[in-house]
Amino acid sequence: VVSARVFEDAGFPAVVTSSAALSVSLGYPDGETIQKEELFAAVRRIAGRLNVPLSADIESGFGATIPELVDTVRRVIEAGAVGVNIEDIANYEKNTLYSLEAQVERLHAVRKASDSLGIQLVINARSDAYRYSAGDEEARFQEVIQRERAYEDAGADCLYPMGLTDKKRIASFVKSVTKPVNVMARKGIPTIAELESIGVRRLSLGPGPIYATTALLRKIAQELREKGSYETMLTGAITFDELNALARPITQ
Amino acid sequence: VVSARVFEDAGFPAVVTSSAALSVSLGYPDGETIQKEELFAAVRRIAGRLNVPLSADIESGFGATIPELVDTVRRVIEAGAVGVNIEDIANYEKNTLYSLEAQVERLHAVRKASDSLGIQLVINARSDAYRYSAGDEEARFQEVIQRERAYEDAGADCLYPMGLTDKKRIASFVKSVTKPVNVMARKGIPTIAELESIGVRRLSLGPGPIYATTALLRKIAQELREKGSYETMLTGAITFDELNALARPITQ
Numbered sequence: 151v152v153s154a155r156v157f158e159d160a161g162f163p164a165v166v167t168s169s170a171a172l173s174v175s176l177g178y179p180d181g182e183t184i185q186k187e188e189l190f191a192a193v194r195r196i197a198g199r200l201n202v203p204l205s206a207d208i209e210s211g212f213g214a215t216i217p218e219l220v221d222t223v224r225r226v227i228e229a230g231a232v233g234v235n236i237e238d239i240a241n242y243e244k245n246t247l248y249s250l251e252a253q254v255e256r257l258h259a260v261r262k263a264s265d266s267l268g269i270q271l272v273i274n275a276r277s278d279a280y281r282y283s284a285g286d287e288e289a290r291f292q293e294v295i296q297r298e299r300a301y302e303d304a305g306a307d308c309l310y311p312m313g314l315t316d317k318k319r320i321a322s323f324v325k326s327v328t329k330p331v332n333v334m335a336r337k338g339i340p341t342i343a344e345l346e347s348i349g350v351r352r353l354s355l356g357p358g359p360i361y362a363t364t365a366l367l368r369k370i371a372q373e374l375r376e377k378g379s380y381e382t383m384l385t386g387a388i389t390f391d392e393l394n395a396l397a398r399p400i401t402q
Numbered sequence: 403v404v405s406a407r408v409f410e411d412a413g414f415p416a417v418v419t420s421s422a423a424l425s426v427s428l429g430y431p432d433g434e435t436i437q438k439e440e441l442f443a444a445v446r447r448i449a450g451r452l453n454v455p456l457s458a459d460i461e462s463g464f465g466a467t468i469p470e471l472v473d474t475v476r477r478v479i480e481a482g483a484v485g486v487n488i489e490d491i492a493n494y495e496k497n498t499l500y501s502l503e504a505q506v507e508r509l510h511a512v513r514k515a516s517d518s519l520g521i522q523l524v525i526n527a528r529s530d531a532y533r534y535s536a537g538d539e540e541a542r543f544q545e546v547i548q549r550e551r552a553y554e555d556a557g558a559d560c561l562y563p564m565g566l567t568d569k570k571r572i573a574s575f576v577k578s579v580t581k582p583v584n585v586m587a588r589k590g591i592p593t594i595a596e597l598e599s600i601g602v603r604r605l606s607l608g609p610g611p612i613y614a615t616t617a618l619l620r621k622i623a624q625e626l627r628e629k630g631s632y633e634t635m636l637t638g639a640i641t642f643d644e645l646n647a648l649a650r651p652i653t654q
Contacts, residue, residue, distance in 0.1 A: 151426065151427060151428060151429040152426055152427050152612070152616055152619070153619050156616060156619040156620055156623055157619075157623050159623075160620070160623035160624060160626075160627055161627055162623070162627075170642065170645060170646070171645075173649065174403065174404055174645050174646060174648055174649045175403060175404050175427075176403060176447055177403040177447045177448070177450065177451045177649050177650065178649050179646045179649040180642070180645075180646055180649075183649075195428055195429045196429070198429065199429045335626075335632045335635065336632075336636070337636055339632070341629075341630045341631050342626070342630030342631070343630050355622075355626075355635065357642065357645060358622075358632070358635045358636070358639065359619055359622055359635060360404065360645060361635075361639035361640045361641070361642075361644075361645060362618060362619075362622060362634070362635050362636075362637075362638075362639045363615035363618055363619065364404055364408060364639075364640050364644075364645060364648070365638050365639050365640045366614060366615055366618050367404070367405050367408040367409075367611055367614075367615065368408055368412070368640070369638075370607075370610075370611055370614060371408055371409050371411075371412035371414070372412060374412075374587075374594070374607075375412055375413055375414075377593075378593045378594030378595050379593050379594070380587045380588075380591070380610065382614070383587065383607065383610045383611060383613075383614050384588070384589055384610070384614075385614075386614075386617050386621075387610065387613035387614045387616075387617050388613045388616050388617045388620070389613070390422065390432070390609065390613075392613075392616075393422060393423075393426050393432075393609060393612060393613060393616060394422070394426060394431045394432055396426055396616070397425065397426045397429050397430050397431040397432075397435075398429065
């Protein structure tokens, strides 16, 4: 809730959960190990405290079958999400992908399920083909283009080719598809201005914020252990009233 | 879970929840507004992932009656806590205190309840008398001494006079009681070495870590909005594998 509210207060028009940040903060490793009920409860907590729309990262949908996937989508919508990030990883231990055909069928099912609930769900179709498909870098780049083209035909609203950081590659990808493109802010990624200039429409921070705050917690702990002082913790910190103001009664 | 595991990994021998940090991160303002079930679930999540002992901040016990207080204590013990922070605030909107006699009765009840469960519960008896009782600074200092003396007689294992920051005041307080004394790290507090030299045995960070990490989140958001860059987020950040390693299957 705190991080979502901070980004809302900073003027961002929407918030998306990070699966890694949400899962690990609740004690589960990333990769669909979180109990589904805990995921839905967390989405409900966050959605209920935001004024801006919330999208939920549902990894690959928590279930290999279409009914399981549809149940996950229905439950996050009921919890207050109006969008999902959904990826094409079939097995998080082996980093294998659903076939293009299987993922197209899954995206069709998500679109159909949300339509039947009367929700214009924003489907952000992530593909990990650039990271995990077979072949050299060029082959994997072609694979992610082929997949994301199929995903937009299947009803995705936004395309999220995970792992692209090179400006030319990103620009080439944007030109190869028609729907808005999402990239993740990570080391080596162009600035927002550069991304805008090549047509990128959406930027994800992913677990970037929790990587940074956890590093800060480590520094705080280290200073306490080594120096017995609190400078890292106290310098620039917000106040009790500022923290409390980030909590808000559930609005739904 | 993440912050608890970071402090465990840094070598601290025990972890305590902060009511403000835990509540606000779940969307509730501090001051017993969190749903009790959500508090117990959070304690269970954290206790289940730690190897070191966990103590739970239960504010004033979530209930003006002894049975309500005892239920809270029983439930946090069942959730895996082996200690509690319990304070003497009767009303969080008005910042009024339980009478000394009432709080003594409440501490007796906590000790009796934990004994009947076969747990050597570490009762950290916080008093807010230095902040919220009547009179001038000297009168409030005498009041917190009087109260904490009564609380140690009532079975408290540790005494936590909230609001003391001055080294002489803290030293004087330590000499006025027999049980170990806990103070909170905040602006103006002596270093750990100085606190040790005057006999302080336990240091709480309170919501200090979340004040710091929330400030960092704000800086990350601000840089994104103003500069369109990610330096604050990426500099010194931990990795995906390091984050994931902080999650752990429930051990209980």
